[in-house]
Amino acid sequence: MEAPGGTVTPHVRRLLDFAEPSPEDVCLDVARGSGPMPAALSPQVRQVTAVDAAPGPPARLDERGRATTVEFGTGPVRIADDPAAGSLHRAAVRRGNPDAVPAAAATQRGHAPDSIRVRAEATALPYQDDTFSLVTTRFSLYSLGDPGRVLRELLRVCKPGGRLIIADVVRTNLAGSDRDWIERLRDPAHPGIFSIAGLTELITSSGANVRRLDVFTVERPVEPWLAGAVSLSAAAQIRQALTDEVDGGPKTGAKPRIIGGELWFTQNWAHVAAEPI
Template structure:
């Protein structure tokens, strides 16, 4: 049974359990020079900052070929933010996190959708294409990308670029939604109703194969199940009609209708659904 998504307070801010799990998986150290690449702003730069020597954040745009006439007039796709809202992690560790001893919190910070204080985008974030990062080879010991890999252009090209800037012996940490190896691609129909441009969700094997084909060894893998409230997720639907279609399908499943693969249920009077998330630690070959 999933545990409630309680908040954990540390010197770096309010840490939600899914972000804490990713931090523990990444194993940051006080010597790490880090790069976080995301579509919009996320919690990782502020979460990592108290624990490492330096963090650079890139708000990444897809390459021009992926813009499809949607740029803002300057060749820059408007950014989006991935706010998970509350989640329940099926095997969350109730023992809590390890406290960082490396740095004091920053002052005058804003708060991102996951509850972390972050500095303003102008102070913190570099804007660049994920397939053409403005950094030298082997520049970072720890590179992270969270819920962004499929939204930054061709995933294989993005991975090769992330690996290019990762030092030998360093690690690339990827967090994203996956399908189990036994789940069919039809599970993505909900994603495509919500977002017609959704590229499809990799199976666990498909994601690890993509990483190895890009030139890395998979060192560690953490796959787990989360439950999320439907409404914050549906707030990102491309239309009210699409949101209503998904909501109706999930409610029908609860009443005994066709299965969607999302395993919906009602928690505290709200409709929730299930996703599989994966954390992958890769090392350049």
């Protein structure tokens, strides 16, 4: 999507429409690794900061217990190579936003505002309170640390009246946890799929009001999902269980079927819009 002529996938477009970005928004996207949201948001907002919060070596914490910021590739805007951008960046540092590259810096070089990319801990973001008007996290909430702590940190940096947009896999409130064993086989650290009610309760208990909710069913091919399995043997076990179900075997809760000769399975996805209290 970030390549010239790249497109936004239908699922990302649906989340983008749900987030309702505006030209005045200053956005933060927190993900495990890189994700599609910064590139999708950049043309529609004033600025995007993309935090790669993938677990790794312990981050250095400052005197307030927040992670220090490490910049990595930012596309067409290179602070070190651009005197205009450098002076604007230094001014941003004096205002307390060390990671900002103002839109003006990109405009002077003939580019749209570029997203800033940093590495930081999701539970100790290196930003002041009430910094961003739009905060997003997509399929990362349960893999960045304790979900409650992550949510409280995302809400801390979200301005009053701002929006926190969460996208994640859920199960319906009446569904059991039958398929959690597949998730934990793929990723032993997986906490299990939260129910819709469980997710909304977690958000409200972390200090936010849920304003909107979008829940829908998605069918997706198995192989790209299994590429993230902890081991080849775990992937093979899951693949076999899904294939057995297609052939009339025990239910897994994933509702697999064969489409165009490929094995597909089903997930429920939820988009949640929350506002800090």
